[in-house]
Amino acid sequence: MIEIRGVSKSYNNGAIKAVDNLSLSVRPGEIFGFLGPNGAGKTTTIKMMVGLLRSDSGSIVINGHDVEKEPLKVKASISYVPDYPEVYEKLTGLEYLTFLADVYRVPRAERMARMKHFLELFNMTDAVGDLIQSYSHGMRQKIVLIGALLPEPEVFILDEPMVGLDPRSAHNLKEYMREHCDRGKTVFFSTHVLEVAEKLCDRIGIISHGRLIACGTMEELKEQAKNTGSLEQIFLELTEA
Amino acid sequence: MRLWTLIKQQLHVAFNLSALRWYARYDRKKLAGGVAIAVAVIASLVPMYYYVYLQFLDAVFLAGLTIGQPEILLTLSLVSASFIVLFFGIAFVMSTFYFSRDLSLLVPLPLTPGEIVGAKFAVVLVQEYLTVLPLFLPALIIYGVRMGTGIAFWPAGLAVLLLVPVLPLTVVSAAILLLMRSTNLGRYKDFLRLVGMVLLVVILLGINVLVTKLAPLTQEDVLALLLAEDGLIRFIARLFPPALLATRALVAGGVASVLNFLGYLAINLAGIVLTLFLGERLFYRGLIGGEEVAARKSVSQSRLERKMARVSSPAAAIAAREIKLLVRTPIYLFNSIGVLIIVPVALLLPLLMGEAVDPLLAIFLQPGNRFFVNLAGAAFIAIMGAFTPASSRSFSREGKQFWLSQVIPVPPAVQIRGKILYSLLLCLLSVPLVILLSVFFTKWSPPELLLVIVLGLCGCLPAVTSGLLIDLLRPYLNWDNPQRAIKQNMNVVLGMAVAALCYWLLYLLAKHLYRVGFSEYVIYAALAAAALLLGYIPYLVMLQIADRRYRDIVAP
Known part of the structure; x- marks a missing residue:
């Protein structure tokens, strides 16, 4: 589970507040969708969760471990998929996956079974022997996804995971996210695809100008926005200012 | 005009000028930190630079003066600077011309390959001035001050300084354009290109050694070199003949200086024209397909499993x-x-x-x-x-x-x-x-x-x-x-x-x-x-x- 308490992050010596006193919690077994306009603070929040950025204040606790105080324990229990799949182009897909399996210490039997399963699920078996340099954007996204799924993380954190995926892969990813949470694990992801968030997420948080302006189930969001329409209508209304 | 715009844009990117301006405006502390580190790095090198290089130049000048050929200092530093640009430019030119991330943006624009090569060449050239300046400028100053040269020496020195990296870089650029064009061949191209770069170095060194060995020196030759008016200078300039023109442009005086400078300038311009010409003809043919790799290799199930199982x-x-x-x-x-x-x-x-x-x-x-x-x-x-x-x-x-x-x-x-x-x-x-x-x-x-x-x-x-x-x-x-x-x-x-x-x-x-x-x-x-x-x-x-x-x- 994820506990974010009063987290703030600013740039330019405080001139730009990217995240402003953000608090939210995500429970085990929950898919949490994180929405917001461009530049609202989604990626900054996610980067602070995975240890790529330090917060100015507040705390982030994942699976009972504080990101600042016990970063390795946090990293061992999460997997992260960034918004842009910037990976080692001069490694083959398979070398990249074995590298991640090694550093996450995935035992031999499990790594073999999972690699085979996910490579087939995302239709990457034939391409896995090629250099990542030759992959399309979508294939890179898929190899990063597979790499992140190999350790079977307790908490799966994804930044815009659907971008670049073909419809079948996007569908498979959504199915996997659901199964993952059904096993009591947690998924936290940001997206601009509101239909996906509406259908898939147990709860949704909307961030604007670094502040969480709404959070809850679809029903709760409708109540908060006093709008019984779609998530799109609620989103547009809440983020209008 | 379009080339000039492109050069300006490339220099902006290469030297992070926009970022520097941004830091100067919004985060002076960070800028000052960066400047302080740069100053510290340069300061750490100053003692070595002074005691090794500058003292060496001074000794060369004095030795040259003793035999009546102080210009040897200029020729020697011209030749050394040119060779350093030549060798260290190989990887630099290849990387800047062919592996810049912005190529995927530049190629679809309505620019000619010659314009892209020209702009990339300008970027490498400006960066090479940072190499040439500490090598050649002290030689100019030592010679100019100690010899009490006339006022015309200084603008001429500046002009030669600006030209020093041009010719070696055009030689390297032409070689790299040919190399990349001829090795754009499927899955082994990376290996071929590495071999090509190494061969280029070996060939350059080989030519250098050959030139110096063509006419072995007897004792009489050595005496003649020392006694002739610019014998030793001509001897050193055998390694890089344009250095002779540049030296004479600086020291001959009068019309001879002007003519030698024009000769040196003409060779450099010819190098640029050749680079642009080859760029226009060969650049895209070496570049396009550079990101492609060999046709998909199917990995057998057993091999896949063997690789997956390695822990x-x-x-x-x-x-x-x-x-x-x-x-x-x-x-x-x-x-x-x-x-x-x-x-x-x-x-x-x-x-x-x-x-x-x-x-x-x-x-x-x-x-x-x-x-x-x-x-x-x-x-x-x-x-x-x-x-x-x-x-x-x-x-x-x-x-x-x-x-x-x-x-x-x-x-x-x-x-x-x-x-x-x-x-x-x-x-x-x-x-x-x-x-x-x-x-x-x-x-x-x-x-x-x-x-x-x-x-x-x-x-x-x-x-x-x-x-x-x-x-x-x-x-x-x-x-x-x-x-x-x-x-x-x-x-x-x-x-x-x-x-x-x-x-x-x-x-x-x-x-x-x-x-x-x-x-x-x-x-x-x-x-x-x-x-x-x-x-x-x-x-x-x-x-x-x-x-x-x-x-x-x-x-x-």
Whole structure:
């Protein structure tokens, strides 16, 4: 589970507040969708969760471990998929996956079974022997996804995971996210695809100008926005200012 | 006009001008920090620069003055600067022309290939001024001030200074354009290009040696060189003939100066025209398809399973990743092991082609000098280690992929050990050279050879760990072509300076122990212990700061 308490992050010596006193919690077994306009603070929040950025204040606790105080324990229990799949182009897909399996210490039997399963699920078996340099954007996204799924993380954190995926892969990813949470694990992801968030997420948080302006189930969001329409209508209304 | 706009844009990107302006406006503290580091790096090099290079130039001037040819200072520095641009430009030109990330934006624009090549050439040229300036400017000043030259010398000097890197860069650019065009061949192109770059270096060195050996000098020739008005200058300029025109443009005076300058200018312009012409014809044919790799290789199920089943420790996995990325990126490989090829070739060619060094070698290899020969062998391995600076760019090389190192659940200390392991493995590459040296020249016995290798590898450690520490403290991650992670990375220079300081301390220690009269084995042991200690200190510092640095570094 994820506990974010009063987290703030600013740039330019405080001139730009990217995240402003953000608090939210995500429970085990929950898919949490994180929405917001461009530049609202989604990626900054996610980067602070995975240890790529330090917060100015507040705390982030994942699976009972504080990101600042016990970063390795946090990293061992999460997997992260960034918004842009910037990976080692001069490694083959398979070398990249074995590298991640090694550093996450995935035992031999499990790594073999999972690699085979996910490579087939995302239709990457034939391409896995090629250099990542030759992959399309979508294939890179898929190899990063597979790499992140190999350790079977307790908490799966994804930044815009659907971008670049073909419809079948996007569908498979959504199915996997659901199964993952059904096993009591947690998924936290940001997206601009509101239909996906509406259908898939147990709860949704909307961030604007670094502040969480709404959070809850679809029903709760409708109540908060006093709008019984779609998530799109609620989103547009809440983020209008 | 379009070319000029493109050049301006490229220079903006290459020198981060927009970012600097932004920092100057919004984050002066960060800008001041960056400037302070740059000043510190330059200041750290000043003593070496002064005592080694400037003193050498002064000595050359005085020697030249004694024989009535002080201009030899100008010719010598012109030739050296041109050669440095020539050799170090190979990887730089290839990377800037062909591996810049912005090419995917530039190629679809309505620009001609010649315009893109022209703009990229301008970027390399401006950056090469940073190399030429400290090499040639002191020579101009020493000559101008000491000779009390007229006012016309200074503008002429500036004009020559601006032209110095042009011709060598056009030679390299033409060679790279031809190389990339002829090696754009499927899956082996990276390997072919590496071989091509190495061959280019060997050919350039070979031509150099051939030219100097074409007419062996007799005693009368030497006398004639010394007595002739500009005999020695003509002799030195044989290595790079345009240097003669440039020297005469500076010193001949009157119409002769103007004519020589026009000749020098014409050669440089011809080089530019040739580069643009070849660029127009060949650039796209070497570039397009550069990102493609071989047709998909189907991996058999059994092979796939075998590969999947390989399990390594995290440190070994990190070392293996570093090695694979190095081996598969020609620019990194050339920069890392190029010196291991260039140095032996540079040493061997004169040895094979002339007899002048034989007496020197014979004195050096006398039985009474074994101790010094052993130390020289170890020093060779250690210095080669410092010249293959894999460690001082180890973090920088990760660039935008550094996020992966930050999110994986591997303690930074373990990752650092993986990088040390990888850097030491690269240092091992000089061992075969030492073995060859032993077979052909020094004839070390097996125990001596082992001693030389172990002592040499101990000597590599300070260069490795101090380089790694420097790069951990200030990694240069936001680069747009791989060469920039190396060429524009002051860490590499700073790493070499720190390594030089360590080696100087080791030299002082050896000298002191030798004078006091310790046995050679005590001196070997003391040197090994001192080198390990010098290597261990940066390692300890890294362990202290690694966790914090891995958290604080913001990957672009």
